[in-house]
Amino acid sequence: MLGVDEREQLPVQQAKAGELEAWSVLFRRYQLPLYVYVFELARDEQTSLDIVQETFIAAVRHIASLRDDAKFGGWLFGNAHQKCAQWWRRQNRAAAWRGEMAESPPDLDAGPDELLVRKEQEAEFMKLINQLPPPQRSVLLLHFVEDFPLEQIAEITQTPFGTVKSRLHYAKRALRELLEKT
């Protein structure tokens, strides 16, 4: 399974060469998905805008450290994820951020597009996302918003692959149960 960014032709090389238009294209491509991801973790508009801005500035500064241009999206989300984690730590909510699932990871079945949500379920869907513990929410958002493969989600969140698999499974199961109920 390929991430969204791996199917696209993004001007990462030009951005590395310092072309402003290339940066503008990259930022335009990722600004809303990145904001969605950060907002759903931080639940605060100004904090989310600040983190997105800091992520963009950090991307410009550290673009030379990106080895694989095809992984630009994952790299950008990884930076944003770290800033969210720092923000959670400053809020003294580190315990919730580190919350783990105890059960062993089962096999995953479907991709993000398999789940379809009816219009009358949308509010419930957003409510459920918000109710998930941050680690599960983070994995589910990366899966839904950018369709990142599990390996890349593990890299972004700096979490073992098995843990990512487990978190995604339980998050999707909870979501599926909700959609079947309503």
Add this chain to the structure above:
Amino acid sequence: MKTPREILLQQHQAAAPKLDALRAGVVAGLARPPARETVSWRDFARSLRWHLAGLSAAWAAVVVLNLDPSPSPVAMIPPDKMPSPQQLWASLQESRRLLLEYSDVPAVEPVQVPGRRGALAVEQAVV
């Protein structure tokens, strides 16, 4: 029916104008060359205003202390205890002698001042 991605992006579509402005700001920041530090004299002086104020206060304090109206030690000597002109002359002569002695300059023989014409005439008459 919508995919979760569509729902999530749609939920936050209202933030798009702010994100556009944010992106434009970051890109504009890239376009701007790094600002050179050009400091004018006025800015430089302004940056030192507290130091200058401190120094001025210190100098003002020094001036005020020097204007203290207390009498000088010389003025405190009562007139009746002032040395007489003879004493001052003797002291000056002694100082001069010591100075010549320390500077190894040969002492000058005192000049023989001839006496009165009358006294000279008496000496010649005796010889």
